[in-house]
Amino acid sequence: MLAVWKSKPEEGLEIKEDTEVPKIKPNEVLVKVGATSICGTDKHIYEWDKWAQERITKNVPYIFGHEVSGEVVDVGEATRGIKKGDRVSAETHIACWHCFQCKTGNAHICENVKILGVDVDGTFAEYVAIPWQNAWVNDPSLPHWVATAQEPLGNAVHTVFDGEVAGKSVVIFGMGPIGVCAAGLCHAAGAEKVIAVDPQDYRLKFAEDFGADVLLKPDGKHLERIMEETGGRGPEVMLEISGSSHALRDGLEVLRPGGRVSILGIFKEPVQVDVTNNIVFKGAKVHGINGRKMFESWYTAAAFLKSGKLDLSKLVTHRLKLTEIEKGFEALSSGEAMKVVLEP
Ligand SMILES: [Zn+2]
Ligand SMILES: [Zn+2]
Structure with missing residues (x-):
């Protein structure tokens, strides 16, 4: 089969046409990939930055990629509830199901987690093997090229619905695909006002399209604007999806006392914040968000898609052949892309 390999611990990738189709274990299903998409993580792996060097080196050579939608073509004898012909996406956190976290309903922060396309062979291929527990059955009407983007939507769901948003003012920092989905979810779920912050016009346009009410660039005047837009009291909810330390400090600065902060962004370095004034005295609730709740986030994401209240297809800016992955x-x-979908 065709597969995209990270074959050497350096920048780049290798496309191989003679890769063996994975042999499934008893607990796995074999998925014929209909579409796979590129995530920020894949870009780190492709470019071989510091994170990738530290995290991935021991796994090379291997097949990367983790966002997927495809059809089940084989099932192992120990699998349950998944049958040939099902159209599935993959939850990318492969949990152990026997550690403390898994046993207490927190499989998304499993102590022994393996990540699809990071620790085990991934989805940039014609076929991928995944544990049956990680196969999420899609509505058959959802095309593969849209269903593949559900994994980032699931991240947005987890972040947005980490607390209430209906009737609340929400500021969101970072308008990549997850931030844009978060704006769309807040809008659909009845937020009073959704304020989107990002330095790039291209991304803010998507935020607007998904229902953001106020678009701001971090130009120094944006904090004043956020206060004005929230009647001088500041937003009740702040979602940090940019991974920028400035954004986190800005968000905490304007947050309304008693407000909620949910942080999905990954920061390159430890961040200094005014804990005393902006968290303790404000009585702020600050939460970290990792991955998707298994599988609550998937049910919620699927419900928003099914209801038509969120049109994920608008996020897909590129549909390419898998062999065109470098494009x-x-x-x-270039900064002029949201979700890039690859079809084998
Ligand atoms: Zn992803
Ligand atoms: Zn576990």
Whole structure:
């Protein structure tokens, strides 16, 4: 089969046409990939930055990629509830199901987690093997090229619905695909006002399209604008999806006392914040968000798609052949791309 390998611990990738189709274990299903998409993580792996060097080196050579939608073509004898012909996406956190976290309903922060396309062979291929527990059955009407983007939507669901948003003012920092989905979810779920912050016009346009009410660039005047837009009291909810330390400090600064902060962004370095004034005295609730709740986030994401209240297809800016994957990475580097979908 065709597969995209990270074959050497350096920048780049290798496309191989003679890769063996994975042999499934008894607990796995074999998925014929209909569409796979590029995530920020894949870009780190492709470019071989510091994170990738530290995290991935021991796994090379292997097949990367983790966002997927495809059809089940084989099932192992120990699988349950998944049958040949099902259209599935993959939850990318492969949990152990026997640690403390897994046994207490927190499989998304499993102590022994393995990540699809990071620790085990991934989805940039014609076929991928995944544990049956990780196969999420899609509505048959959802095309593969849209269903593949559900994994980032699931991240947005987890972040947005970490607390209430109906009737509340929400500021969201970072308008990549997850931030844009978060804006769309807040709007659909009845937020009073959704304020989107990002330095790029291209991304703010998507936020607007998904229902953001106020679009701001972090230009120094944006904090004043956020206060004005929230009647001088500040937003009740702040979602940090940018991974920028400035954004986190800004968000905490304007947050309304008693407000909620949910942080999905990954920061390159430890961040200094005014804990005393902006968290303790404000009585702020600050939460970290990792992955998707298994599988609550998936049910919620699927419900928003099914109801038509969120049109995920609008996020897909590129549909390329899997062999054109490098073009996809170029498009993402240019800053003029949201979700790049690859079809084998
Ligand atoms: Zn992803
Ligand atoms: Zn576990």
